[in-house]
Amino acid sequence: MERIKSIKQLQDLEATLAAARKSDRPVVTVCGGIGCTANGCQKLVAEFKKLISEKNLGDKVELLVTGCLGFCEMGPVVVVYPQKTFYKKVQVADAADILDSAISGKAVERLLYTDAEGKKIEKEDDIPFYKNQKRELTGILGVIDPESIESYLAAGGYQALAKVLSGMKPEDVINDIIKSGLRGRGGGGFPTGKKWESCRKAADKLGASKRYVICNADEGDPGAFMDEAVLQGNPHTVIEGMLIGAFAIGSDEGIVYVRNEYPLAIKSLSAALAQAREAGLLGKNILGTDFSFDIRINRGGGAFVCGESSALIASIEGFVGEPRAKHIHMAESGLNDKPTVLNNVETWANVPLIIKNGVAAFTAIGTGDVTENPWNGSKGTKIFSLAGKVNNTGLVEVPMGATLRDIIFGVGGGIKNGKKFKAVQTGGPSGGCIPEKYLDMPVDFDELSKVGSMMGSGGMVVLDEDSCMVDFAKYFVEFLCEESCGKCTTCREGLARLKEILTRITEGKGRADDLELIEAVCETLSQGSLCALGGSAANPVLSTLRHFREEYEAHIFQKKCPGKVCKKLIKFSINDNCTGCTVCAKNCPQNCISGARKEKHVIDSAKCIKCGVCKEVCKFGAVTVE
Amino acid sequence: MTEAKVNNAPMVEFIVDGKKCSAPRESSLLDFLLANGYDIPYLCHNPAVKPYGACRLCLVEVKNGRKTKLTTSCNYPILEGIEVFTNTEKVRRNRKMVMELLLARAPESKELRQMAKDRFGIDADKLPFEKNNGNKCILCGLCVRVCRELVGIEALSFAGRGEHKEAISPFHDVASTCIGCGACAVACPTNCIGLDQVITKRSLARWNRELPMKTCKRCGYAYAPMFQLEHFQNISSVPADFFDLCPDCRK
Numbered sequence A: 001m002e003r004i005k006s007i008k009q010l011q012d013l014e015a016t017l018a019a020a021r022k023s024d025r026p027v028v029t030v031c032g033g034i035g036c037t038a039n040g041c042q043k044l045v046a047e048f049k050k051l052i053s054e055k056n057l058g059d060k061v062e063l064l065v066t067g068c069l070g071f072c073e074m075g076p077v078v079v080v081y082p083q084k085t086f087y088k089k090v091q092v093a094d095a096a097d098i099l100d101s102a103i104s105g106k107a108v109e110r111l112l113y114t115d116a117e118g119k120k121i122e123k124e125d126d127i128p129f130y131k132n133q134k135r136e137l138t139g140i141l142g143v144i145d146p147e148s149i150e151s152y153l154a155a156g157g158y159q160a161l162a163k164v165l166s167g168m169k170p171e172d173v174i175n176d177i178i179k180s181g182l183r184g185r186g187g188g189g190f191p192t193g194k195k196w197e198s199c200r201k202a203a204d205k206l207g208a209s210k211r212y213v214i215c216n217a218d219e220g221d222p223g224a225f226m227d228e229a230v231l232q233g234n235p236h237t238v239i240e241g242m243l244i245g246a247f248a249i250g251s252d253e254g255i256v257y258v259r260n261e262y263p264l265a266i267k268s269l270s271a272a273l274a275q276a277r278e279a280g281l282l283g284k285n286i287l288g289t290d291f292s293f294d295i296r297i298n299r300g301g302g303a304f305v306c307g308e309s310s311a312l313i314a315s316i317e318g319f320v321g322e323p324r325a326k327h328i329h330m331a332e333s334g335l336n337d338k339p340t341v342l343n344n345v346e347t348w349a350n351v352p353l354i355i356k357n358g359v360a361a362f363t364a365i366g367t368g369d370v371t372e373n374p375w376n377g378s379k380g381t382k383i384f385s386l387a388g389k390v391n392n393t394g395l396v397e398v399p400m401g402a403t404l405r406d407i408i409f410g411v412g413g414g415i416k417n418g419k420k421f422k423a424v425q426t427g428g429p430s431g432g433c434i435p436e437k438y439l440d441m442p443v444d445f446d447e448l449s450k451v452g453s454m455m456g457s458g459g460m461v462v463l464d465e466d467s468c469m470v471d472f473a474k475y476f477v478e479f480l481c482e483e484s485c486g487k488c489t490t491c492r493e494g495l496a497r498l499k500e501i502l503t504r505i506t507e508g509k510g511r512a513d514d515l516e517l518i519e520a521v522c523e524t525l526s527q528g529s530l531c532a533l534g535g536s537a538a539n540p541v542l543s544t545l546r547h548f549r550e551e552y553e554a555h556i557f558q559k560k561c562p563g564k565v566c567k568k569l570i571k572f573s574i575n576d577n578c579t580g581c582t583v584c585a586k587n588c589p590q591n592c593i594s595g596a597r598k599e600k601h602v603i604d605s606a607k608c609i610k611c612g613v614c615k616e617v618c619k620f621g622a623v624t625v626e
Numbered sequence B: 001m002t003e004a005k006v007n008n009a010p011m012v013e014f015i016v017d018g019k020k021c022s023a024p025r026e027s028s029l030l031d032f033l034l035a036n037g038y039d040i041p042y043l044c045h046n047p048a049v050k051p052y053g054a055c056r057l058c059l060v061e062v063k064n065g066r067k068t069k070l071t072t073s074c075n076y077p078i079l080e081g082i083e084v085f086t087n088t089e090k091v092r093r094n095r096k097m098v099m100e101l102l103l104a105r106a107p108e109s110k111e112l113r114q115m116a117k118d119r120f121g122i123d124a125d126k127l128p129f130e131k132n133n134g135n136k137c138i139l140c141g142l143c144v145r146v147c148r149e150l151v152g153i154e155a156l157s158f159a160g161r162g163e164h165k166e167a168i169s170p171f172h173d174v175a176s177t178c179i180g181c182g183a184c185a186v187a188c189p190t191n192c193i194g195l196d197q198v199i200t201k202r203s204l205a206r207w208n209r210e211l212p213m214k215t216c217k218r219c220g221y222a223y224a225p226m227f228q229l230e231h232f233q234n235i236s237s238v239p240a241d242f243f244d245l246c247p248d249c250r251k
Ligand SMILES: Cc1cc2nc3c(=O)[nH]c(=O)nc-3n(C[C@H](O)[C@H](O)[C@H](O)COP(=O)(O)O)c2cc1C
Pocket: A183, A184, A185, A186, A187, A188, A189, A190, A216, A217, A218, A219, A220, A221, A304, A305, A306, A307, A308, A309, A310, A342, A343, A344, A345, A347, A348, A457, A531, A532, A533
């Protein structure tokens, strides 16, 4: 698009563009997010395009390809406006019907979402998954085209920047961010405004002219994709946030450190950067002011630990992504020893929102009272990546302070297959496990750490009654053991030893004093390690030990796995319900089930590998696990 | 990011175990403690190279502002007003665990076993962990760092991460740029580099390197690896025939 020459011109642009883009035509939005792309939405888009041109429907419907709509497991997802009709698992063959119905206004029944009671729901906003969210940051993903800066501008994009550049002083911006109570979404929950303030002050004191702002888009959490979705679906909001941060601390150079495994996000961001430059929103003398700033992309080193701030800096500097001790803050000496502000993707995305809608609108959402001190609460929303044994999984955004129950049962629609909830892991691999008794706890930074977990970047894995907490802790320890950079003894060896102890416990070889040994290793691991990976790596173990100690004890002393997961501790057998239907015997990979037709079958435990197939296939509930 | 900037640093005051002390701002806490007679165990520190903080044995507690934290002292920059505790119950307990973890990793190192016994009363054969037999390297990184920072050669590097991390010659192959100076072997706290010399050949087993020695033209003594002398020749301006004689015959 043409270069925007002044602040005034930018301010007028929203209205003009919105008017120009407004049409009475229904809009068929196809999710072009990562999940739906994996599910083949590109073919669907092609089909829509083909049909529209073949049938000459160009002036009757509009096609829009967006970023992730959040309900990825229903993908490919299509939403038709103005009714906001939600279609799930749309196939190429469905395209024609959707186009017809978009024009006629009558929904395609067979593609509608069906709730737990079997009721069909037409509108996106009525689907519990969406109804129970507060989509301040993610809502816009459904209405803009990630590839078009005009689309973002028409939705009010870059107006926060306009506001900042038309008379706000850097200190005013910093103050607003402090007053908003915004805390870092990447892990620690450090107040963003305070971080900016200390950087600005340190840099001014040092007389440093070079300062950096960095966006952390490394997102190493397995299964998490909040940052990827925002970066891919709305790259301009991250750019706008960084522009505002750069103005606040006085920086002219920004870097987005993005995971190499995110090609779609990188593509989207690269295109957005080029467009922003062309529009004069990045580069020298932005909008004719004397503020200059540009952003470049740095591809990540590909390890979980590279998301840690000092490892990330090392990696950008061209060294191995290995953490370094940081007794001197980045605000003073970060990238290339220059004052640096590092924030997470979601943190940056919140910045334009706060500036544009005002501090009060932001503080109206969330917990605590941050007027005096941003540490006194958690404001705004948080995006989680909800996964595990819940009915609805995907990207969910809720107000800070929503309870775990709101998220898991409201948005998530409860536990799969009518099973019982057991625990939820928040905060990713180095987060903690929270048991049922805290389901009504409001989710915010401080409440989560009180129960031994953390917000982390927003991973949320739900476990049902069939899970073993020792096995679960072991899984994360194994992950962290692989992902530790291996520099320090406490983390490298500590995790390896925890793995060893947990393995022997799950194999029924646990020793009487193993729990004390675990606690001793955990103390040294969490307090004696160099970086926060080691520092938080004990969380999954300590939190399960704290909330499910009896389960550890059952493994060690009774040699039993209460969740019936640990293979060495369980035994499959067939009870009197058996009708002798032979189905299990036919399916057993070990051929270790015998019995005549119509007679009770028996399992040869010596050969059984405890794969669970027999239990799954038996229609009579005759296979039991002890 | 910053390494301690010590040159011309102003002196700052701080407290160690209740005693007032002073030292240049941001200098290594461990160096200070060792120089002043505090008995701190350590394995990966060497004042000749930059602090690294890998072995975690030099733990102390430091109070900075309101918070008291366990931290390694080698890479802790001395700051105004900090209060250091070198021998609390917590410090001892955690150092001991670190020692046990190190021993479980490298049970074959005589040096380590001795240290564990003398300083912590740990019997290396009675650890609560399984032992990693066949290993002596504790990944202190001194070989890699000395070679890079002191010798100015990058013959070695780390590979892998987590448990699989190793200090190796490139791709486990011959460390082809190694000049055989032996500095890594001297620095290695667990003596696992295998520096050996048989008459006119020096070898570094861990790096698969064998180096012919230069023989003195006058006395015939095989006094230094050829590559090392070539390296010196390249970085200095000594005459071409300077290394024909060993240092003794040169006098
Ligand atoms: C092992 C480890 C991995 C991390 N990975 C990420 C990451 O993928 N993305 C991120 O934003 N922060 C990550 N962090 C947190 C960062 O170090 C840093 O605190 C954060 O980017 C600061 O931004 P914020 O204040 O906006 O949250 C990680 C921290 C650790 C210890």
